[in-house]
Amino acid sequence: MKEIVIKTQVTSCQQQELPVELYNLVEVAKQKTQDAYCPYSHYHVGAAALLADGQILTGANQENAAYPSGLCAERTTLFAANANNPHTPVDVLAIACYTDGHFTEDPASPCGACRQVMLETEHRFGKPMKVVLYGARECYVFESAKDLLPVCFTSENLE
Numbered sequence: 001m002k003e004i005v006i007k008t009q010v011t012s013c014q015q016q017e018l019p020v021e022l023y024n025l026v027e028v029a030k031q032k033t034q035d036a037y038c039p040y041s042h043y044h045v046g047a048a049a050l051l052a053d054g055q056i057l058t059g060a061n062q063e064n065a066a067y068p069s070g071l072c073a074e075r076t077t078l079f080a081a082n083a084n085n086p087h088t089p090v091d092v093l094a095i096a097c098y099t100d101g102h103f104t105e106d107p108a109s110p111c112g113a114c115r116q117v118m119l120e121t122e123h124r125f126g127k128p129m130k131v132v133l134y135g136a137r138e139c140y141v142f143e144s145a146k147d148l149l150p151v152c153f154t155s156e157n158l159e
Contacts, residue, residue, distance in 0.1 A: 045073035089125035107133030118145035
């Protein structure tokens with residue numbers, strides 16, 4: 001038996017320390033939290049994707065009384081991006097969360113299903129997709145979606 005250590009590099013910073021392009025994308029994600037439909041959890045999540053051609057597409061979580069029928073902000077955003085721009089890579093995905101009248105202090109981590117969709121989007125275009133998680137106290141910047149899911153399942157596993 002052997003132990004394997006997996007390390008993930010993440011940059012922690014204040015929003016104002018982000019490059020202007022990322023700062024502005026986070027602002028869009030924060031604004032999008034207000035479009036969330038979350039009458040059950042009251043947990044508003046907004047996401048903004050910067051495409052390689054400069055377009056910004058957004059999404060927000062959408063809940064449903066039949067809980068499994070809802071969808072997270074990350075997936076609404078990436079599915080819209082990939083469906084409407086199937087040949088344009090997503091360069092950056094920014095995510096923000098708002099609850100109890102304020103943005104979360106710490107960055108909220110995407111769920112497993114969202115991580116898998118983020119990884120597939122990255123894999124689809126053959127290039128890393130930067131991920132920015134916003135928190136009022138600090139932001140986390142991952143250079144690749146794979147950093148959020150280092151032991152991952154991709155099309156290579158199906159071969």
